[in-house]
Amino acid sequence: MFLMRTRSWNNNSLLLILCLTGLYLQTNGIMVLIPHDVVSATVDESVILSVEYRCNGVPTIRWKQLSAWGMKNIITWEPDNYQNISESYEDRIQEFRNGSIQLSNVQLYDAGCYVVTVTDKEGSSRDGVIVLNVNEPVDKDLNFVVVAATILLTISIVLMFFLWVCNQSVKLCKKKRRAQNKLLQIWNYHHFNVA
Ligand SMILES: *[C@@H]1O[C@H](CO)[C@@H](O)[C@H](O)[C@H]1NC(C)=O
Numbered sequence: 229m230f231l232m233r234t235r236s237w238n239n240n241s242l243l244l245i246l247c248l249t250g251l252y253l254q255t256n257g258i259m260v261l262i263p264h265d266v267v268s269a270t271v272d273e274s275v276i277l278s279v280e281y282r283c284n285g286v287p288t289i290r291w292k293q294l295s296a297w298g299m300k301n302i303i304t305w306e307p308d309n310y311q312n313i314s315e316s317y318e319d320r321i322q323e324f325r326n327g328s329i330q331l332s333n334v335q336l337y338d339a340g341c342y343v344v345t346v347t348d349k350e351g352s353s354r355d356g357v358i359v360l361n362v363n364e365p366v367d368k369d370l371n372f373v374v375v376a377a378t379i380l381l382t383i384s385i386v387l388m389f390f391l392w393v394c395n396q397s398v399k400l401c402k403k404k405r406r407a408q409n410k411l412l413q414i415w416n417y418h419h420f421n422v423a
């Protein structure tokens with residue numbers, strides 16, 4: 229009886245340990261967190277493709293661009309060990325400890341899907357995807373045209389106001405003169421009549 233009880237306790241604790249181990253493995257599996265899965269950048273600017281990851285041991289982080297021409301490797305690195313950057317990205321990529329990358333001098337052809345893969349030593353991996361939109365900058369010539377048009381419009385409004393003021397004062401002068409003339413006429417009339 230006593231022996232049986234011990235055995236059942238042993239079974240339970242074994243189960244509990246198994247569960248805890250499972251939970252431990254699960255919470256310590258690879259996780260890839262992406263705060264913004266769609267980001268925008270303007271041509272010639274730089275953009276951060278931001279991720280965060282959790283992984284047992286030292287991971288390998290790999291970024292690729294998915295486009296109409298297929299998958300293109302961007303960068304593969306193992307923190308504190310090595311990094312391998314594709315030729316076409318050599319001068320414009322910077323990686324961060326949290327797995328994020330910064331792409332500088334963004335061009336229109338950079339728009340598309342970016343896939344990050346975090347792989348652990350056992351070979352398990354997790355992917356994350358970020359969509360990058362690239363906007364064309366506001367044309368500098370167009371900017372100049374807008375500024376010039378605004379200045380011209382302002383000048384013409386000021387001129388129109390000035391003309392209106394002139395016109396009003398001319399009208400006022402005419403009115404005054406007419407009134408004076410009338411007075412003069414009345415005066416003359418009386419004067420000559422009296423004479
Ligand atoms: C990762 O690090 C970079 C650079 O420090 C930072 O800009 C970015 O926001 C970080 N990403 C996350 C998800 O914390």
Ligand SMILES: *[C@@H]1O[C@H](CO)[C@@H](O)[C@H](O)[C@H]1NC(C)=O
Binds near residue numbers: 310312
């Ligand atoms: C870096 O990439 C090149 C070309 O893809 C490859 O031949 C080389 O083995 C890579 N190096 C490492 C350390 O992964």
